[in-house]
Amino acid sequence: MPIALLKFPYDLLGEVFKQCNPLELYFLSKCSKKAQKTVKLGGSMNWKICYWGREQILIWRDDLNYIFDPTDKPEDYFKIESCESMKIPKEGAFDMFFYLIETFGMLGEDDYIFMCDAVKVYKDDGTEAWLDVELGDVSKLEFLVWDPDRDMWEDEELVPSDDERYEDEEFDDEEFDDEETEDEEPDEEESDEEGFDGEEPES
Amino acid sequence: MAPKKNSAKRPQPSTPKPSAPARIVKVQSSDGHILQADVRALLLSSTLAATIKGYDDENKPLEKLEVNNVVGFTLKLVLEWCEKHKEDDPAIAQAEKDKKNIFIPSWDRHFLTKLPMGNLFDLITAAYHLDITGLINYGCKTVANSAKGKSTEEMRELFGIPEPWEQPSTSTATWDD
Numbered sequence: 001m002p003i004a005l006l007k008f009p010y011d012l013l014g015e016v017f018k019q020c021n022p023l024e025l026y027f028l029s030k031c032s033k034k035a036q037k038t039v040k041l042g043g044s045m046n047w048k049i050c051y052w053g054r055e056q057i058l059i060w061r062d063d064l065n066y067i068f069d070p071t072d073k074p075e076d077y078f079k080i081e082s083c084e085s086m087k088i089p090k091e092g093a094f095d096m097f098f099y100l101i102e103t104f105g106m107l108g109e110d111d112y113i114f115m116c117d118a119v120k121v122y123k124d125d126g127t128e129a130w131l132d133v134e135l136g137d138v139s140k141l142e143f144l145v146w147d148p149d150r151d152m153w154e155d156e157e158l159v160p161s162d163d164e165r166y167e168d169e170e171f172d173d174e175e176f177d178d179e180e181t182e183d184e185e186p187d188e189e190e191s192d193e194e195g196f197d198g199e200e201p202e203s
Numbered sequence: 204m205a206p207k208k209n210s211a212k213r214p215q216p217s218t219p220k221p222s223a224p225a226r227i228v229k230v231q232s233s234d235g236h237i238l239q240a241d242v243r244a245l246l247l248s249s250t251l252a253a254t255i256k257g258y259d260d261e262n263k264p265l266e267k268l269e270v271n272n273v274v275g276f277t278l279k280l281v282l283e284w285c286e287k288h289k290e291d292d293p294a295i296a297q298a299e300k301d302k303k304n305i306f307i308p309s310w311d312r313h314f315l316t317k318l319p320m321g322n323l324f325d326l327i328t329a330a331y332h333l334d335i336t337g338l339i340n341y342g343c344k345t346v347a348n349s350a351k352g353k354s355t356e357e358m359r360e361l362f363g364i365p366e367p368w369e370q371p372s373t374s375t376a377t378w379d380d
Contacts, residue, residue, distance in 0.1 A: 002363030003320035003346060012331050015339060019305065019347035030355045031364040061303070080352075 006038050013038060022047065022059045022066045022104070023086050029103045040105040047104060048112035051097040057088075059100070068096060228255075229267040230282065236275025237267070244285035247293065249334035273329040280326050284314065284338050296337035305344040315345040320361070 008016065017025060017039065025045075029036040050058045057068035070090035071077070079087045088096050097115070100106070106113060226242040242265075245251045251268060258265040270278055287310060299305055307315070315323060327342035350358060358364070 001319050001321040002361055003324045003349075005324075005346065005362040006364060007324075008328070009331060012327060012339070012343060015300075015343040016346050018303065019344050020350060024347075024350050024353075027353065027355045028350065028358055028362075031359045031362070035362075035364055064303075 006034060010041050013041070017045065021064070021083070022100070023080060023084075025104065026068075026086075026100065036103055039103055044106075044111070045104055047106065048114070049097070049101060049104075049106055050114040051094075057093065057097050057100065059104075068093070068100070228265050230278065231267055231269045232273055232275040232278040233271050234274045236278065238275070238279060238282055240282045241286060241289055244282065244289040247285045247288060247291070247335050247337065248281075249336075251333060270333070272332050274325070277322070277325040277329045280318070280322070281329050281333065281335070281338070284311075284326075285335065287314075288337055291337065293336070296340060299340050300336055305340050307341050307344055311341045312345075315341060320349075 005013070005016065020028070022045075025039050029039045045061065047059050047061045050060075052058065056070065059066045059068075065084060067085040068088045069081070069085055070093040071087045072090050073087075074089070076087040077089050081087065101113060227239050228242055228245070230238050230240050230245070232238070242255060245255060245268070251270075254268060255265060273281065315326075318326065323342065323345065327339065327346070330338035330342055349361060353361060
């Protein structure tokens with residue numbers, strides 16, 4: 001026999017929800033529209049929420065962190081990796097962020113919502129830059145010129161432009177011409193194999 | 204020579220401190236069942252405590268308390284829980300109320316988890332009406348625990364939520380796949 005949770009008085013629901021984590025409440029909110037509204041009416045959870053530009057959604061309170069982790073693999077969607085982490089569709093991460101804010105009723109003055117996202121833009125002079133949008137204590141819009149030292153992710157590989165790649169290298173022109181005729185840029189592994197990494201090509 | 208028996212007195216099992224004799228009153232449920240309970244157990248309910256205090260202030264004999272919104276079976280469970288916790292300091296339950304992670308003692312865990320979900324709902328609701336903080340804390344924690352590790356489909360079943368979710372956005376597009 002089920003327990004009619006949604007028939008609890010709101011005070012009691014608040015007590016139950018206080019003992020649930022954001023992942024559990026997310027699943028509950030998906031049961032029905034009424035369930036979603038009920039989660040919101042259960043009272044403020046005093047959580048903080050943060051959206052890091054398409055990378056992940058983080059919810060935390062005190063020392064407890066919960067991660068909604070975007071993935072490209074459909075078979076992993078909504079899988080719980082640990083008690084604190086769940087995979088979500090990468091394409092839906094943005095919608096998910098606002099869904100969670102709404103569902104958890106995190107739009108009060110005292111609630112902490114932080115959003116950091118960036119889009120790639122180009123200036124008229126050809127400068128490539130990122131438009132960084134932050135919605136936090138103080139909203140700001142910042143035009144950031146790409147700085148690899150600052151902006152690279154740890155596991156991201158920098159593919160240099162042609163000018164940068166060959167600037168200080170001495171190569172045999174004929175061998176190099178073969179590469180130039182192809183549209184595809186060689187990746188780093190290929191570069192290593194073909195002696196672009198400081199090795200003298202055979203003459 | 205036979206080993207000398209330890210003549211020293213062994214520590215005796217702790218015995219309850221002598222206290223005032225139990226004051227037993229009758230409690231009547233909404234469906235007419237009459238149960239008996241120790242007043243100290245009933246004082247865990249703020250609602251009943253106020254009623255009892257009213258009788259005492261007016262020096263009226265308290266023969267029977269009527270609990271109009273709790274049926275007999277549930278009231279029996281409530282009184283069983285209160286009897287077990289009648290020595291508890293109410294301040295502890297009040298302090299636990301604000302905790303993010305409530306610890307349920309083993310007796311209470313056994314008491315609450317053995318109940319069918321329907322009875323648990325009635326018990327928690329009764330605790331709410333009677334304002335019994337400790338029972339509310341443990342009951343709500345038990346309900347929250349029952350949801351752990353459940354999928355949405357399992358939660359629907361557990362909590363009797365019939366309405367299927369309409370899937371409106373990309374973030375939920377694969378939910379029922």
